[in-house]
Amino acid sequence: MVCLGNICRSPLAEGILQHKADAEGLQWTVESAGTNGYHVGEAPHRLSQKVAQHNGVDICRQRARRFVAEDLHRYDKIYAMANDVVVDMKRIAGRHWNAGKVDLLLNELHPGKNEDVPDPWYGEEPGYHDVYSLIEAACSAVINRYGEVKSQN
Numbered sequence: 001m002v003c004l005g006n007i008c009r010s011p012l013a014e015g016i017l018q019h020k021a022d023a024e025g026l027q028w029t030v031e032s033a034g035t036n037g038y039h040v041g042e043a044p045h046r047l048s049q050k051v052a053q054h055n056g057v058d059i060c061r062q063r064a065r066r067f068v069a070e071d072l073h074r075y076d077k078i079y080a081m082a083n084d085v086v087v088d089m090k091r092i093a094g095r096h097w098n099a100g101k102v103d104l105l106l107n108e109l110h111p112g113k114n115e116d117v118p119d120p121w122y123g124e125e126p127g128y129h130d131v132y133s134l135i136e137a138a139c140s141a142v143i144n145r146y147g148e149v150k151s152q153n
Helices: 009-023 046-054 083-096 125-152
Strands: 078-080 102-104
Touching: 009 046, 009 125, 046 125, 078 083, 083 102
Parallel strands: 078 102
Antiparallel strands: none
16 A cells, blocks of 8 residues: 555555455455655554544554565555555656556546545545545455455465
C-alpha cells in the first residue's frame, strides 16, 4: 500500500487489509510506504489512528517508510492510493518498474476507472472517516478476489 507520506491513506490500507486477512486466516503480510521521505519514522496521522481504532483496527505501531525500487521485487502486489503516487513510484523504481504488480486500490472497486483515494491530510476528521470507508470497501474486494485464490490452492 503506497501513498505520498505514508501517514494517512496507506497506513489505513495496511491496517485494514491486514486485519481482514487475519480474520480470514490468510497468511498475508501487508505493509505500506510513501513516495516522499518527509515523514519517515513517524507514526500514522493522529486522525488516521483515531478512525482506525474507532473501527477496531490498531495502526499505532506502524512507522512511515519510503517506497524503494526493491519493493517491486519484495511484494506480490502493490496498490497505490492515487495516480500521482504511481508516477512517483515509476520514477523511484526506474529499471525495476513492473506495471503488472502495481494497480490503484480503487480499481478493485471500479475496475479501469483509475480513481484516487482522496488525501485527507489537509481536512478535518469527517474526511478521514470517508477515506476509511473507501479503503475498507476496496480491501474487502481484495480479500474476495485473492483470498479465494489462496484457499483453492
